[in-house]
Amino acid sequence: MKTFLIAIFLLFTVSGKSQVDICEKIYEAENLSKEAVFSGSRSQFLNLMMDSVLCDLKPIEYGTPPTRFKAKVTIDSKGHIIDSFIFTEEIEKKNKELINKNLLKLDQWLPAEIDGQKVCSYYYIVITCIIWN
Numbered sequence: 001m002k003t004f005l006i007a008i009f010l011l012f013t014v015s016g017k018s019q020v021d022i023c024e025k026i027y028e029a030e031n032l033s034k035e036a037v038f039s040g041s042r043s044q045f046l047n048l049m050m051d052s053v054l055c056d057l058k059p060i061e062y063g064t065p066p067t068r069f070k071a072k073v074t075i076d077s078k079g080h081i082i083d084s085f086i087f088t089e090e091i092e093k094k095n096k097e098l099i100n101k102n103l104l105k106l107d108q109w110l111p112a113e114i115d116g117q118k119v120c121s122y123y124y125i126v127i128t129c130i131i132w133n
């Protein structure tokens with residue numbers, strides 16, 4: 001029984017690794033020989049993004065809310081998005097979660113490279129939304 005419990009503990013410890021453990025180092029574009037590239041169709045990318053951007057934006061003090069914002073995704077050396085971050089405070093938390101969920105579905109990437117070796121990298125995506133009046 002003791003051996004069984006130790007085996008279960010080890011299984012959860014190994015499978016519960018964080019994203020930082022997956023990528024020893026994450027590179028910015030300026031350090032790469034070749035940037036990561038989305039290998040799926042442009043329409044697939046746009047459809048996923050259209051499904052995720054609800055544009056429930058908070059008004060800013062002077063003027064209208066922003067209609068464009070950036071997301072930073074982390075792409076591992078196998079071409080999968082393993083993390084994302086939305087660079088704006090004007091989007092409600094529930095919408096950020098939905099955008100992040102859809103970004104994680106975009107797993108058809110050719111990973112970045114340094115001297116022919118596949119590496120983890122950051123990729124910045126500009127998201128545009130339409131505000132309906």
